[in-house]
Amino acid sequence: MRRWLLAAAALGAAVFAADRALPPDLSRLTAGVEVLDGQGRTLSVLPVPGGTWRLPVSVADVPPHLTAMLIAAEDRRFRWHPGVDPVALARAAVQWVRAGRVVSGGSTLTMQAARLLEPRPRTLRSKLIEIARALQLEARFTKDEILGVWLTLAPQGGNLEGLRAGSLAWFGRPPAQLDAAESALLVALARRPEALRPDRHPEAARRARDAVLLARAAGAGAVNADERALALAEPVPARRLPMPRLAPHLAREVARGVAPGARIATTLDRDLQRAAEGLAQEALRGMPDRAALALVVADVETRQIRALVGGSFGVESRAGMLDLTRAIRSPGSAQKPFLYAMAFEAGVARPDTVVSDIALRFGSYAPENFAREFTGRVTAADALRQSLNLPAVALLQEVGALRYAAALKAAGSPPRLPPGAEPSLPLALGGAGTTLRELVALHAVLGDAGRAAPLTALPGPPAPRAEVLVPHAAAAVAGILVQPFPGGGPQGIAWKTGTSWGGRDAWALGLDQRHVAGVWVGRPDGTPIPGLTGRSAALPVLARSFALLPAAPRQPLHVRPAAQPFAEAADRLRLLFPMPGAVLAEGAGPVTLRATGGRRPLTFLVDGAPLAHERARREAAWTPPGPGFYRITVLDADGVSARSELRVR
Template identity: 80%
Template sequence: MRRRLGLAGLAVLTGAAVAADRALPPDLSRLRAGIEVLDREGRTLSTLPAPGGIWRLPTAAADVPPHLLAMLLAAEDRRFHWHPGFDPLALGRAAFQWVRAGRVVSGGSTLTMQAARLLEPRPRTLRSKALEILRAVQLEARFSKPEILGIWLTLAPQGGNLEGLRAGSLAWFGRPPGQLDAAESALLVALARRPEALRPDRHPDAARAARDGVLRVRAAGAGGVSGAEVALALAAPVPAARQPMPRLAPHLARQVAQGAAPGSRIATTLDRDLQRALEGVAEAALHEFPDRAAFALVVAETSSREIRALVGGSFGVEARAGMLDLTRAVRSPGSAQKPFLYAMAFEAGLARPETLVADLPFRFGSYAPENFSRDFTGRVTAADALRQSLNLPAVALLSELGALRYAAALKAAGSPPRLAPGAAPSLPLALGGAGTTLRELVALYALLGDAGRAGALTALPVAPVERPEVVTPRAAAAVAGILVQPFPGGGPAGVGWKTGTSWGGRDAWALGLDARHVAGVWIGRPDGTPIPGLNGRASALPVLAQVFARLPAAPRQPLQVRAAPRPFAEAADRLRLLFPMPGAELVEGAGPVTLRATGGRRPLVFLVDGAPLPHQRARREAAWTPPGPGFYRVTVLDADGIAAAAELRVR
């Protein structure tokens, strides 16, 4: 009977305990931690604080070295792995010392009780101690011993607004806790006891004494450490100042952290060493420019499109402009998009690198472009026209290619032209007459080094994807080869580069690629106001040369074509419709449109739904006014009877 009553009573007590635990669970809200952004090798790039500006980063038992855990258990809780959350022997000893001395000599708190107090801070009273014991029992029932250690390691105060040993390790020693030696580990363990009184930057003697006390406890047998190792640790200095928390690539860190869960560690594709080096390049170069000038810089691996370094804006700027990621700002590219235009022209058979083109005054209707130098070169090869960034040949090629087709190809390549509301693509597109971003331009140059295949840049590891071919490998490689030339002020060989300057000196660009990497530099003011004398060649190109000088060595052979291309002569001879493209759509009432063809043997005949159009048969274009909405088939025939056709729709 007594046994049954005892079992029943135990069941009632157990049920009551379970009910109380569910009704009053421990408050884990203080575990809400900041975010850590990592580079491609798992190294810390940047940290973002927890709410309230507290530097609190999740720290697990596996994140700290074994000797730190050994010191922690030796100094705070030798029977941690055996007790149920509280240690009766430690509490009895603390009570006896209190009665005998008339004051608190030792607290008797276990690490689990300390974790409970860190989760729910209370005044140091007997009532609080009793609540800590109850909470400790709850924690032991809910979490494993390593998880309880993780709570303590995440919340242990480290002085000022630092909480947790990961934050303490980064702030006091500039590296994660897994790399701490014995002396450094002992200091962090000691700091948790009295974080303000033992701050090494304010109270170095007290900090050293407390650290040495933890080391001597370990020397007494905890952790199996040799006396020589302890002696070496005792001789080590304590840090004289707190180091800034890691803040590389701050613009990208904020971007990837958006929507991430508190306490996340986010892996990126960046390279920490390269990022640090290029931030130094940009910061040093910034001193050569007027106030409010800013730099943006992107480096990516061509084949994977993974970003290796990104500088989003100015340094040390507290105003709103300093928070803007200028690699995503829409700006005028000037001549920086011309290589893609030439690649399309080469593919369409409108020109070859050796084709002679005219750089002479010419009007395209009401549009009369000029060169940046305000003079004209005469007849030059298409390759030289691109290298010299001559404007008239580029506009002439776009006139032949068609602005609509060029705009559609830019969109397919991931760099859609941003036009003014209501504006249609037109010839100024050849000279930067529509907005784009630095990230999109870098991706456009990566296309030239990747057999004409389009793909957006990424800062997060993603699975490889099949990329669409926007221009032929031959055309892409030909343009990339044309761009390979020495840097004017010296720099690494084997780099293809192109510059651009927007109207009025508002934006200076330099883009480049070698056999492994693609990079871009933008200089300007975030508000778009001009900078006197700013231009891509003089301002941005020297910075680009420094960027490539700091990249890992790449094979310096010419950029390779990855697929068997057709010869340029064959491409030039093949009859093709430039406009309309298959599936094109027109708006009724927009007036006449120009049908264009390339290749084939003249004279050409244009037909719409089988009916020939009147035109000069020696020309490769014909005007046509749609009679109304509907679907139409446009066909072009050359002198050999070869045909090319496309269907379009008029809405």
């Protein structure tokens, strides 16, 4: 007896050592990535390298009647055997001897899972290896985990593997939503995936499906008689559907670097995304050759992206793989609202301030209006609505180009200047690069009480807000821009267009109480499109984008009477320059520190040391002694302080 126990122990040790030395190869379980919308619905799937559509599937992902059918059709004793069914193997051996050929393989679902993990030629040696691997799988995994291997790898025709890929390709929905007939077809298809493809061999596919329903699954109680009758009457799919590919640019972005088989939740709305892509495709049909269109819709409060069209998807000659929402382009006049809000905040102008739109030179710079005409004397509000260039440049001269550039950076839209260039007056007219995503986030500031935050496509807690404008200055500009869309459209939308030099970029940005949206039209390679303007090309798409948004009540943006905001803004002590994150080049010479609000006299300090200046004034001159970080503080007569940090490099 002892000898037998020792022999058994030695055998067990040998089996354990062999199992550890030659573990099952699980590398084929590597799966593609699935991108979901905010409600957990499939937006897009990405294949594994090589182009195979394989997505992870667990027992929890499929309806109970599917697993019942699978077990009834393939391995009735699956829940009880240790990976190998001696009864089935014996029956298969007897049939082989009598018929002289293989009648049934005797494979359990565990053995099938082993074969799917490590495909081999169908030989006796392969069968023995499958048996050994099946025993290993049973020792390592639960029954449901083994079923998950089968569900993930079962062939479904062509380059489809697994029931999630099969369900999406043949029925256009995830496996959890399959009915009895659809489940039976996928179970049958795994046996002979090419011979039973319903798009090529519909009659063979129907017979195989019905065999699963009638001969085996029904007897095991997987479906009742009524369900079976309905299932038998269903047609098989006549064609293979394209795999989900909504928001392809964003899908590639969020899938970059994630683990294989991941399911990534986003903030997008599938219905809105589909409608936005359809709108973009329709709009492109009437545009010049090689034009492309990008679109972003986001929530003002959370900055979560609801829809994103990265380019003219599906038309490779127009946009291809480029995500044009991230392309750096000239904004034209699309940033003017932020400049006007800064001017209102600094007290340089008010909405009713009369400004001059006449031919002026600013040193060697002589800007012109888009129409090459001048309007004369207009209010600042009208100058903004009409997008007049001369008043904008004059306001920037008062605000300061360096301060304006620093404010744009603090708001998440840093101006991209040529190497070595310093911020200057052309910034007022789009003389630096930005992106559509940044412009949309910049316009959201106007609807969020002057607070800046980046857009996001991933769920999570809101990003910290940075107050870059006083609330009333932001609201005043938003109110100025509330105007009807030319040709009609939703009401209560604040919108602004922009056109870059030479007709290379056309922009339209808009917001209401809930949403902010932006549209860009142009050519991906930056070549001009004669006659292209934001008003003619991008604005109609923006109006139709707001018409797509949920039908919940949308209140128009509201602006308080003009006197009140600026009185309140003037009372609050703030540093106008430097703004948070400001950067200066070493050797740039003296700079002017500026403050607004508070009760004079004011005291300016650098790293705690006061500067000599006329204390009745709200500015002080200072020359940085060298590169480094400097803490700038201003104190008013009541001891209220405001601080910012400046970097010199």
